[in-house]
Amino acid sequence: MNRRCTTFAAIGAVVAGTALTTPATAAGGEPAVRFATFNASLNRPAAGDLLADLSTPDDPQAAKVAEVVQRARPDVLLLNEFDHVEGGAAVDAFRDNYLAVGHHGARPIDYPYSYTAPVNTGVPSGMDLDHDGVVGGPGDAHGFGEFPGQYGMVVLSKHPIDEDAVRTFQGFRWADMPGALLPDDPATPEPADWYSPEELREVRLSSKSHWDVPVEVGGRRIHLLAAHPTPPNFDGPEDRNGLRNHDEIRFWSDYVHPARGDYLYDDAGRSGGLAPGARFVIAGDHNSDPVDGDSVPGAADRLLDAHRVRDPEPASAGAVQAAHDQGGANAEHRGPARLDTADFSDDAPGNLRVDYVLPSWPLRPTGSGVFWPAPQDPTARLNDASDHHLTWVDLRP
Structure with a gap:
């Protein structure tokens, strides 16, 4: 039996039932606050389709997504896709x-505050970024997508969002990151020349x-x-998606470091990273496993080792059982199956840890889990x- 599966019995008692827990009370009687991320796959093939599906109460997938949220009961939730x-x-x-609306006995849940904004997926660039000889289509958009806003x-x-203080970085240019891993066209001798200077x-x-x-x-x-960095595949030998995934992940590592974020600028023109000492939680589907899968080596460590x-x-426990039952690529993985958050193809890449909820010091984790029964x-x-599972961390604020 491979090492990713041998821990099932050992961790079963620890994580069994975590899918149904609610935020615990931290030491001193202070209630814990549950932060979570969930790539809910609520994406549709055409603009307007998701709104049409959600405008009625009978979409089966949306009902399942809602029930997952109701059973995990996060206080602050990022939904990807x-x-x-x-x-x-x-x-x-x-x-x-x-x-x-309650689903199968799960209690309804109310989120009085929300935030959403435009994204780069499906936004036309006007350039042949994928080098297929044709300008237009999802491969030439600023982010892969069939229409603006997909994914x-x-x-x-449940807690107030200071919308006036939100910073977005939709327009930050890749070339403006010092030492960016820009893709190289293997058919030419020049380095890092997949994109022209104009591009x-x-x-x-x-x-x-x-x-x-x-x-x-709590004051x-x-x-x-x-964030939701691009998957590190679906490209060619230039590895433009893998390199972009790495640098999208690096963005937060630089943003939270007091000496590395000066080059960053947001969509309002404000420069610099996060204020020193500010509390933060990095969350999202980052499409990068620390040791397995197709991402650039060390990409996920940019998050895990960040300041x-x-x-x-x-x-x-469900992730361990899935790795055991599905086999395939899972049998060759080096990372512990108990930490997997996504159920991908058994042949390749197998199940991976790609969804993260990473709090900063001095926030104190009091519990964590992945909704994978x-x-x-x-x-x-x-x-x-x-194909992803809601991932949560309880924090003492």
Whole structure:
């Protein structure tokens, strides 16, 4: 039996039932605050489709996603792959028609505060960025997508969001990152020349966007640092997606470091990174496993080793059982299966840890988990809501 699966019995007692827990009370009677990320796969093939699906209460996938949220009950939640609709109509429809309605005995959940904004997916660049000889289509957009807003992001919160203080970095240019890992055209002798100088003046770093969303929790401000870097595959020998994934992840590492973020600028023109000492939680589907999968080596470590970051290592028994039962690439993985958050193809890349909730010191983790019920759990029927699993961390604010 491979080393990724031998821990099942050992961790079963520790993580069994974590999918149904609610935020605990921290030492001293102070309630813990649950931060979570969930790539909910609420994306649709055409603009308007998601809003149409959420405008009625009978979309099966949306109902499963809502039930996962209701059972995990996060206080602050980042949803990845939620198609962006101007004005937030899709967010309102999801709250009203799904989150506010109990599913299979799960209690409704209310998020009075939310934040969403445009993303780069599907936004035309006007350039042949994928070198297929044709200008236009998802491969030439600023972020891969069939229409503007596909694979967007949403923050839902029980605590107030200071929208006036939100910083977005949708327009930050990749070439403006010092030492950027720009892709190289293997057919030419020049280095890092996949993009022309004219293209580099336009190519953006974020495949979706990077958001700094300040949330007021118990009189303290916690910056939710939200992103969804591109998958590190679906390209060619130039590895432009892998390199972009690395640098999208590096963005937050530089942003939270007091000596590395001076070069950054947001969409409002403000320069610099996060204020020294500010509390933060990095969250999102970063499409990078620390040791397995196709990402550039060390990419995930940019998060895990970032300044003041703590890694509570959210785990689940369901992930261990899935790696054991599915086999395939999972049998060759080096990372512990208990930390997996995504159920990918058994052949390649197998199940991976790609979804992260990483708090900063002095925030104190009091619990963590991944909503990945084992097959014998009645809620295992929710495991196909998405190919990712909701990942959460309880924090003493």
